[in-house]
Amino acid sequence: MTYFSFFKAECLALFYTKQRVVNALLFFVMVVVLFPLGIDPSAEFLSPVAGGIIWCAAALSVVISVESMYKESYLDGTLTQLIVSGLSLPWLILIKVGVYWGAMMLPLLLLTPVFAQMLFLPSDSLFMLLATLLLGTPGLFLIGSIGAALTVSLRQGAMLMVLLILPFYFPIIIFSTAAIKAMQLGLPYGGLLALLGAISLLALVVSPVMTSLCIKASVR
Amino acid sequence: MHSVATLTISDLWVERGESDLLNGLSFSARSGDLVHITGANGAGKSTFFKALLGLLPILSGSMTFNGESLAQGRHRFLNNVLYIAHSAGLNSALSVLENLRWYAPDCTQDKIEQVLTRLSLAAFSETQLQALSAGQVRRVALARLWLSEKQIWLLDEPFTALDQTLIGLLEEKMAAHVASGGMIILASHLPLANLPYLQVELSP
């Protein structure tokens, strides 16, 4: 096994099970639709909160889809093989998270302009929304990876995972929506974007190591 | 030919749930050895492999590979190890060929197909793992032995779900590996028919 052959195998496996990615995107759509249906469909209500709605929907669909990231490898013994492969487990984890991020975020970024339009997001804010998604979602996936590894041995781990991981998502969601709001109000937003990037970078450093600790503790 | 390697286990104890296992297991093996670990169910055969691979923490004792403690140089040990566990360790979404290419990216297409033919899997090379029977999955897992250059094989009950022909084929392959300077540690409750081996018995 090499890092590259692992990357190829992960891409192929995700391609064959693409329905899962589609499900996560549909979940995203469902959550977005809930807001106009459940609260208020008028442009006056939706327009200022559109960025927040899209961010909440994205965070929820990420946490739900990441939950099962290691489950099958845990059950079929491939996770054990990764640990004993002699390759560095944190790097393998980083590859896997990267593949998942790409597979889910690229279509989600393509969907975002459509939903921004439907939620009456001012068109000059769209660029900002996309920028925060690009900077912030790697953090969501990396933090989620730790939670997924913590709950991998549980048959019904999804609820616990959400409970455990969502508080860690709060800062990312707050900074992202704050950046969008700051731009709409004509305030400086560079610092907020930098903070968002810093959180993702911190997660990039911490998450693979923590995830590998959790995986090693789970595979017994 | 592989270079000379030694593996020494001394006074190994592992905690597993409510009881301590392995009872101070000690043995030493070098390249060219086939170690056959026997013992009843629950005596700790799988536990021993897990301790050796670092999947389980050990209670006491020491394990050294080429004179270096495994606690320090585990990855140097793991770089030489091929481990076939109870579970196949294959990705069920991928095809047979893709799974083997993942494990052995350097092998040529011809080489892989040749091995698949020997293990009578040639017809399934493009089939997804989840469509195969338990016996077929087992053979795919074992195909890694033919494709790997690793020196040390750790085989946990490799004969499960194999018919007589395949057991013969596997024993033949093991004999060739040992003859070329490889080391095999094998746990099985079945006796080995045609091979010389060192026996290590685990008692519960």
Added chain:
Amino acid sequence: MNWIWFHKLGSPKWFYQWSSKWALPVFSMGLLAMLVGVGWGLGFAPTDYQQGDTYRIIYLHVPAAVLAESCYLSLGVAGFVYLVWQMKMAPIFIKSMAPIGAAMAAIALLSGAIWGKPTWGTWWVWDARLTSVLVLFLLYMGIIALQNTLEDAALANQATAIVSVLGLINLPIIKYSVNWWNTLHQPASFSLTEKPAMPMEMWLPLLIAVIGFYCLVVGLVMWRMQSEILLRERRTQWVKEKVMNHGV
């Protein structure tokens, strides 16, 4: 530097015997200090010229809020100690401390709400400090949920340690991020290092109450750890002897 205390702390037997001596005195002292502090504060401290008598709830609210954060800090430190040195006592501490911390956060939230109604005219505001205590409470609940769900003890140890450490890294980020809301909350009313803004007669009972809460929590956590030690070390000789000789 002498590290023997550190190694001793890692031994459940030593800790059990040591804490048996200290738990009751510390707890009683804490109870006494708390009663004195809270009683003084509620009954005898002067009335605030702005808030009237409603301010008196700080004698419950402030100690609980301080403890909620201190407890989390201690969880994070214990988690780190476990991840680095695999010290046996650390997960026992985490398991014993998490519910206490959660209770402190809950008390702080409830008393804050009761304070808020007469002061701001509303039970709850989404202000920075209230929200970060709420998030803290959620983090505690996550750790408790994880501890109760994972059946494998070794995995539960590792998992709660990791979440505690992550929470510790995350706590300042959360605090900083929730500060992006305009805060209605008054600035911190209590600090040990700065000269207190409130008069001495108000401040002193608060200090006593905080110290009382600290001792109370230390005593409680020792007791909880003792029973956890007996459970986890039930196979060892000293626990067997103890149970044979004294019962539980």
